[in-house]
Amino acid sequence: MDQPGVSDAIGTITLSFSATGAKAAALGFVLARAHWGCGLGSEAVREVLRYAFETLRLEQVTAEAAAHNLASLRILATVRFKHMESFIDASDDEPCQRFVLDAGIGLRLLAGAD
Numbered sequence: 001m002d003q004p005g006v007s008d009a010i011g012t013i014t015l016s017f018s019a020t021g022a023k024a025a026a027l028g029f030v031l032a033r034a035h036w037g038c039g040l041g042s043e044a045v046r047e048v049l050r051y052a053f054e055t056l057r058l059e060q061v062t063a064e065a066a067a068h069n070l071a072s073l074r075i076l077a078t079v080r081f082k083h084m085e086s087f088i089d090a091s092d093d094e095p096c097q098r099f100v101l102d103a104g105i106g107l108r109l110l111a112g113a114d
């Protein structure tokens with residue numbers, strides 16, 4: 001029987017939308033540590049970007065990552081996110097980086113043109 005609060009999920013990946021109705025969303029992803037280093041993060045990000053740009057036809061996707069999380073920074077760089085700014089996360093005082101990916105660049109990458 002399923003236990004309340006216990007899940008078989010090994011991670012989550014989300015697109016969050018603001019109330020402004022802009023054709024943009026914020027990407028978030030987290031994977032259980034036991035599954036790091038197998039390429040799952042990279043694969044999930046590419047597929048959600050495909051959904052964001054090809055199906056939802058968003059114009060822009062943003063993302064934030066802790067400055068110490070080299071795997072997430074690498075994933076965002078590989079799919080051509082552009083650095084916007086550095087900031088301190090108020091919830092835990094961690095240095096973070098904010099990135100943006102425009103649809104034109106994202107679609108070219110997903111089509112294998114870049």
Ligand SMILES: CC(C)(COP(=O)(O)OP(=O)(O)OC[C@H]1O[C@@H](n2cnc3c(N)ncnc32)[C@H](O)[C@@H]1OP(=O)(O)O)[C@@H](O)C(=O)NCCC(=O)NCCS
Pocket residue numbers: 027028029030031032035036037038039040041042043063064065066069070071072074075078
């Ligand atoms: C980000 C996260 C999902 C990584 O997923 P993953 O499946 O382990 O990542 P991958 O195996 O796809 O590796 C991604 C890249 O990072 C590189 N990498 C992995 N660990 C690394 C490390 N410690 N240092 C440098 N590069 C690293 C990999 O070699 C790979 O690069 P490549 O594509 O050039 O081969 C995982 O670290 C995580 O859940 N972090 C906490 C949450 C978070 O930071 N989310 C991101 C912002 S919302």
